[in-house]
Amino acid sequence: MVYASLIATMAFGIIFNVPKRVLFTGGIVGMFGWLLFIWLSKSYNYDAVFATLAAAFVVASISQILARYLKMPATIFSIAGIIPLVPGGLAYDAMKHFVTDDYALAMEYAIKTLFISGSIAFGLIFSGIISQTLKRKVQ
């Protein structure tokens, strides 16, 4: 199912009106991020929050590099890259438990969803900070 994430990311690229010439590249970044996430959580048993943080960080860093080579805003690649990382499943589970009055479990899922979303953001930001710092040092 490696290719599932590739196609899913590219499909999202179409919805977001990503320029054609980087559609495939975006898909690769998304696939890479997803594989990294799966690898970290399954093989090393890392917590989903940390795995997401790491994956988002790597995705963002790759996006910065791609942005420089392809002369496009890094945002495009990082948005594509994090699509597979968005915790849709957890959010759904949280919602489901809220509706069945299982508030304890619901809150657990909801908070985890929040944390994972936050780690996506932090991964992106950390990468941004490092790239800014490196840019300044080179200047």
Add this chain to the structure above:
Amino acid sequence: MKKDLYQIMELCLLAGKIMLASGGETYRVEDTMGRIARAYSASDSHSYATPTGIFLTIKGEHSSDELTKFIRITERSINLNKVVLVNDLSRKISSGQMTIDEAYLKLKEVEDAKPLYSNMLQVLAAALASGFFTLMFEGIWMDFLPSFLAGGVGFTVFIITHKMAKIKFFAEILSSTLIGLLAYFLVNVGLGSSLDKIIIGSVMPLVPGVLITNAVRDLMAGDLVSGLARGAEGLFTSLGLGVGIAVVIALFG
């Protein structure tokens, strides 16, 4: 000269408006407007961008020339291609390759440009994304088709409803309820096995991922108003999704 300054201001605002209405981050919008102003020797410019409006003040070469204008941003969507195009134009402008008039014409072209992909293609893409997302969440192949269908239908309904009602929240509730119902129906008819995974996948194209990402980006960059505004919009949109699905779950468990 005031006339030139006015043109520069209109140019900057147009660039900012296109970017903001297409999903660009706040700092990128303000940065781009500043660059364009500087490229045409409008030395001192201040821009303030929020998801719903842009303020711009620019000073000309003589300190007595100063103009301020405000424009409202009424519609926002995600069109990353336009962000790229404006970014490209901004680079060209900064390297002195364009006159003000040329740049304005080009920007107008970008603004009027249609989306890269037809609505039909987008629906197909949404359906594919839904199906493959279900697979990614460890659904089995049998779940691909119902997710594909529900996702495609949901996205279509969303586009249509959004065009008619203009309130995203409402469109999201409607689409997600429909997705839930359709998914439930398909599973019951025997076309799919795990309702949960089908719904999760089908709903994915409607999740405001870009919005929330940009919200956090804005907050971290210090654009508190934009960040909160975007975050609120993202939250409400997600809530709308959740409500629709919750209704279906509550009814059919």
